[in-house]
Amino acid sequence: MTITYRFYEGPEDLQSQINFWITATKKLPFAWKPTLSPNQFIEQQQFHPKSRCFAFDGDQLIGYMSFTGSSEFVSLGYPWVISGYEGKVQDELYNRIYGFAVSETFGAKMFAQRFDWTQQIEYFLSKGFTVTRRSALLASSLGKKVKTHDVEVEEGFDFDVWKTNVKKYDDTSDEQFAMMREYYGSVDFDFSIAFAGGGYVGVTIRQDTGYAEILAVACHPNAQNFSNMVEIVIGECKKRDVKLVSIASLHVPLKDSLERLGFTEQTEDVMMMKKSDPTE
The missing domain is CATH 3.40.630.30 (Gcn5-related N-acetyltransferase (GNAT))
Structure with missing residues (x-):
């Protein structure tokens, strides 16, 4: 060939x-x-x-x-x-x-990528990348019994609303916010929900496979009602013909469990980085 x-x-x-x-x-x-x-x-x-x-x-x-x-x-x-x-x-x-x-x-000067798949991770490791973060990816299949809720849903995603919510609970730096603005600005969000008691999430859906990611999350680190928030998100996903929804464990408050919603650890979301080396 x-x-x-x-x-x-x-x-x-x-x-x-x-x-x-x-x-x-x-x-x-x-x-x-x-x-x-x-x-x-x-x-x-x-x-x-x-x-x-x-x-x-x-x-x-x-x-x-x-x-x-x-x-x-x-x-x-x-x-x-x-x-x-x-x-x-x-x-x-x-x-x-x-x-x-x-x-x-x-x-x-610096390279980065995230993967959930072993073959791709191993390839980048072979090229000198190192793993900088691992987060369990929790997922749940949506069956016929999923509850739906009447909530105010915004099409797309408002970064400033997310940022305002994050600043209530976190000391994220301006530099980190700038990086997240660039990252979330590249994501084709389908919808977002602002919760009356505080909290904001953004969701993206791949229509050809029916796979949704709860990708942007802002809530209190000890939120006791987080599973209720996710249940509402799942209901909206169900309305949009989603079959499987996931969320990285780093977004889930330590005292909360999503097990009652059928979420189980499926794989890892892996962030990889590498500094520039022109001599390679």
């Missing part, structure tokens, strides 16, 4: 990237909804065509890899390929994308 590689050429490549990712991850457990970051990045000053690379076998797209971010911080994607092209093609994609990111042209 003769494999050819090229960098980004236009909007059609972006759509091809998104479609490829959806297909590649559809059967992976807990695969989240595509983010907005690729579309946002191509509109930013820092964007460069060499931030995304595509691999072809003849005319067939067989893989791609990309990154988004700035010279200070880069979200480095995984080299996704179709079955049968693992290994050499992935490494070639990685070398081209990582190599450009650390070059003098772009000058990336």
